[in-house]
């Protein structure tokens with residue numbers, strides 16, 4: 001069973017392409033994270049590429065250092081070693097691969113962006129947006145520009161948004177094929193920093209994929225809709241060529257909902273204490289995302305075989 005056209009993907013990438021594993025430490029590792037890891041390490045191995053580990057702890061309210069430590073430990077137990085951003089490096093203090101250490105970098109990226117695009121302050125709360133706009137596109141509340149022309153000064157209690165003009169972003173997903181998205185219709189003016197002063201996922205991920213030189217983004221299908229806006233932002237930040245994107249299937253609960261980090265049932269720690277092996281967990285995650293018909297164990301060193309290599 002081959003999930004992607006590997007030669008075609010390789011032809012779009014430089015030799016030894018760099019991809020990344022970018023979890024947010026907002027909870028303990030669960031099977032959904034492992035599924036993403038199986039795709040990231042598997043495709044990287046099949047392409048002769050490299051994996052960077054980046055801790056996406058931009059949300060200071062939800063992220064905890066205890067979750068970060070547990071995540072690093074679980075990844076090591078699974079046998080998943082990154083080529084860049086390894087645990088030693090992350091444990092030694094401030095790291096270029098941890099978003100909460102990147103404030104100065106994000107400030108300079110924002111300053112450069114403000115020179116070439118329209119960035120404005122916004123004091124809308126989520127509630128204001130839902131009530132004032134009532135405009136929902138694909139289950140996402142679209143920002144329809146309430147503060148665009150209000151001339152608010154940036155400051156405490158105010159977020160920052162990037163004005164997005166209408167226009168389609170087209171890209172070819174390495175698994176799902178050609179896509180077209182208009183971020184102005186999907187989400188409207190993009191929030192870069194929230195009202196608490198925290199950098200948003202969209203801003204931090206694009207700034208980081210650019211500074212880290214990421215060639216290939218491999219992530220779950222739930223982030224497909226974020227891609228158009230990330231392409232737009234990347235271009236405005238001066239990225240000459242966007243990364244290639246590959247969105248893989250998600251593991252769903254029997255009811256069809258997405259797994260969440262809070263659901264104890266698929267937690268790696270629970271599976272470990274119930275006696276599961278690293279290869280058993282990797283093999284199960286591979287099966288649940290369509291990479292093999294049965295939950296046969298797959299050791300970390302053999303993940304590329306799921307993509308027909310090795």
Ligand code: GLU
Nearest residue numbers: 022023024056205219223
């Ligand atoms: N940090 C994000 C998450 O944990 C993933 C971001 C991405 O792959 O673009 O879901």
